[in-house]
Amino acid sequence: MIFLTYLMCALLLISASLVIISKNPFHSVLFLVASFLSASMLLFLFENEFLALFFLIIYLGAIAILFLFVVMMLDIKYRELQMSRLYFPVGVLIGATVLIEVYGAFLKVFSKNTNLCFKEHNSYINWYDNLDALPDVYVFGQIFYTQYVLQILIAGLILYLAVIAVAFLTVKTSFHRGMVKEQSVSRQLSRKNVL
């Protein structure tokens, strides 16, 4: 269990960093898929089955595939990373500082034995909760649609806004004809594939 968790964490980290490092966008999408997969494995290991399946179905099944389609359709040219002389060292410096700070704080917090810290904590077990455990989906439903209903509504508004935005930015009107970049299907099909 512990070994598997560490393995999945390592896979997640490696694939997430390869998403950024790899120059081919197609490869980075594939690594994104790998990172989603390992994240859902981690969730399975933590016995959070519903969320893991959610990850598999929504992120892998829909969003990552959509990403793949978009990357294949776009005509992205390969370009070597430009190492700017000013930005790169400054960025590395800032990133390293933040990383060291966060890592130090994490080390301080998690270095202690947490079992000792909570010795005042009562050892009372609520058997009622253990006996009458609820399934995952039920709990998610309860939390989403009763407690966090306001947040769900705001998130719905955000999605609605995104739909309006996409419709507006891509719709053809007579005023904008010729001025907005449009998709030409034949050209897209005739060029050679990204792979």
Place this chain on the structure above:
Amino acid sequence: MMNQELFQIYHLKEMSLSAELFLSCSILQFTFYAVSTAYQRRAGFIILNQQVYYIGSLFVILSLFLLLNEDLLIMNSFNSNNFIINDYLSFATKLLICITSVAFLTIINISFRDEPIQNNFEYVVLITISVLGLLLLCSANDLITAYLAIELHSIAFYIMSAFKRNSSYSIESGLKYFIIGALSSAFFLFGSSIVYGCMGSLIFDDLRMFFSLLSLPTQNNLNLGSAIIFDPSILSCSAYLGENFQTNLPQPYSTTPDNLLDWCFFNYEVSVLSQSFPSSFLQASCNEDFLVYPIFSYFFIDFLTSIFILDWIINQEFVNGLFLIYYDVSFIKSFSAFEFFPSLSNIAKTSIESSLSIFYQISELYQVFNAPILTPIDCSMVNLDLVSIGFFLICVSLFIKLSIAPFHFWSLDVYEGSPSTTTFFFAVIPKISLFVLLMRLCYVSFYEIFVNDFQIYFFALAVLSIFVGALGGLEQRKLKTLLAYSSISHTGYLLLSFSTGNVEGILMMFYYLAIYMISGLSFWAVYLFLIQKRDIYYNKNNKELGDLVLLKESNPMLAFILAMTLFSLAGIPPLVGFLIKIGVFSVAIKSSAYLVSVISIVLSVISTFYYIRLIKILYFENTLVGKLYVPIRTQKALLISVLALSLIVLCFDPMVIYLLFYKAIFIAN
């Protein structure tokens, strides 16, 4: 009888977001209406231009009306599962946002009349949705709600800045803003996840409670009285008595506050339905003599729950009851608000008075036994470094949104590239609600961390952004970028008065914000109403400084008003800008930040240069060739003169806005 009325209040309390609910529903309705008329081929693609702006301003006016008529404001309570705070501060800021956005909508409606006709009703939808997001952000009591509100308004902003689809500058600025916004929300989410991991809650008052428990003096060996172990990981409060009483008691229980709240309402419902009170839980936990009644989370004690509990306690008539009640000022405050609340006047006062007397007896009981109600957290258990990193990341995200100096680079390009009306909206309206969120973070929840560690950095960032705003604007020839630099320096002044750490500073910050919004409205109204007289309309709307030459010949009043607004932004005495600047500096000096205030006064003198240079271009250029502008109409003239007059009037009578925020700040404290 009483129970029914209490339930009515309970439902009313859930309706306290009525302005926002109304605005969102009407936006949905409006979009369907507009789509079905504007994109219908059979109707011949009806042009919706003026009407939609009228409808949008009507929506905002009606939600303003709902806001003004909200009686529940005095309850000062937390609503919808404690995710929304409904206090006077949010009321005042929402009021200001609504008024300025109505003025904004009116100005752009009038200014669009001289432009070629387009069918873009989506712009109004975007504006109203972003106003909705700003309103929600003002009353957010929770990091998740705040995040969603920020996302709501900033997604609308990305689209608004990319709105002119045939201009590549506009598309570029939209894309830039989108990427920077994604970075900022990544910081926000990372910071809030760290905070959640360390402290177990995201609600601002929970966090405040955590810090207040940390700051209590430690008493490790208590023989008598209660003890609460505040578990930061799951925020469960377990309560038990001291050793003397421990033998008499059943085992302590632990629960999360939300469960307790649900439990409480559940029991109340049961009592209403059956008039009995089969509270299995309490009877399980009470012995012959003692009733252990833990209510510990701060946010949990609000108006209604306390009434429910006290009502129940009175009904039970425990003679020897011992109650552990976390006792907070807000409890008493809610009762004082209770007297002002008109719909509650029918409820029998006696029961409440008796419950209050019981409550006082309890507190006296505690004083007699010398038993602290709350015991502090052992500081060795908690490490605050990680929490402060989370706080820092959230602050960085908000600074990116506010374009404070090291994080300001996006704002120049975005201001220059996006359409003028959008720049107007960015520059004037959204700052206030971000500052409200920053205030709730720094002065309510993370006050300890802010005062101990971060105050000096806030000062440094304020001075840095004043510096950047003062020196960056000197070289600029484009008017909008100049305004972007000016906005950066004004944000620096706001942050300076914000980080002084006392009540006057925050009060001054909100006052400054209100005046800044009014003078921004005035400036941008003049900017939008200057439409060049040309035969062919083409897309260049941006103005350079030289375009304003000879405006005093073609339209002397407009030039005068522009000069007056610039003087006000620079802070020259007979105008209101002077008043706010001197207020900020005096607050900074009062809190003995001498070096900071001296530096910022010097930089403010430098930044006066570019305002004065604009005035020089307006009045003292010896050229004979200049741009001609379309003469402005009566409505425009009326609007501009009202805005410009307010700049003078507010200087002689500044108390209107001052009092609005005075009350807000003092109630919030």
